[in-house]
Amino acid sequence: MRRASKKSLSSAATASAGAEQVNEKQNRKRKGVSTNLTSRKAQRGPTKAVSKEVERIDQFFYTYADNSSVMIDPEGIETLCSHLEVPHTDVRILMLAWKMGCEKQGYFTLDEWRAGLKALRADSISKLKKAFPELVQEVTRPSNFQDFYIYAFRYCLTEDKKKCIEIPVACELLNLVLGLQFRPQVDKLSNYLKYQNDYKVINMDQWMGFMRFCNEVMF
Known part of the structure; x- marks a missing residue:
């Protein structure tokens, strides 16, 4: 039997190593594709849930x-309140x-x-009812209450240029x-306010003064 030459053995080894490298690259690609697909699926999950x-x-x-x-107009709000039982x-x-950051009253x-x-x-009446205590807590925090107090005044300005x-x-x-x-x-x-005759309307400065009065004057 003839011996294989050193040259042919070397070529075979080189070819084998090359094939292994190609296979390794292909495996990496497959893993990369698999990882990307998994990642995309993971991304789709939360998006679908949010939608x-x-x-x-x-x-x-x-x-x-x-x-x-x-x-939702005033009539719709009344129906909503009826369902909320408030x-x-x-x-x-x-x-x-x-x-909600509503701009127009009602x-x-x-x-x-x-x-x-x-x-x-909250995506239902029952969940909205359950959310009320948390909402009240949020509003009554000192860091939020002044903002809510100011909002309440502005919400009652039913005309664009009304002050x-x-x-x-x-x-x-x-x-x-x-x-x-x-x-x-x-x-x-x-x-x-009901019995005085000097003012017929209240502006924002006076409104803010009422809150200072309540905070500073104790009975």
Whole structure:
């Protein structure tokens, strides 16, 4: 039997090594493709979950929205309150409007609804009811309450260029926003505002003064 030459053995070894390198590269590619596919699947999962959540929130919105305006109008809000088993004058509805960042009193847009309910993780009446205690806690934190207090005043400015609210509205709003925390002070302020004759409207500076009064004057 003839012996294989050193040259042929060397060539065979080189070819074998080359084949191994090619196989290794192909394996790496396969692993890379597999990893990418796994990564894409992992990315798709949360995205699908988020889109489903938004879809449920949208469906919840259209339960109360007016078909022509595509907004939840005052009538829709009253129906919502009925289902939540709270009066439409409940401070938690104002807190909900604050959470949604609503711009127009008595109206919820789809974008506002999405933003607020997504933050509250609420896509149904039952979940929204359960979210109320957490919402109240959030609003009443000192870091948030002043913002809510300012928002309450601005929310009551029913016209674009309006800068003041009428005395009766101010009294109702004081009772709603500060009544639970500062009942004696709010009663005194409301009585004064109702019976004085110097002012017919309240501006933002005066509104902020009421909060300072409640914080500083103890009964």
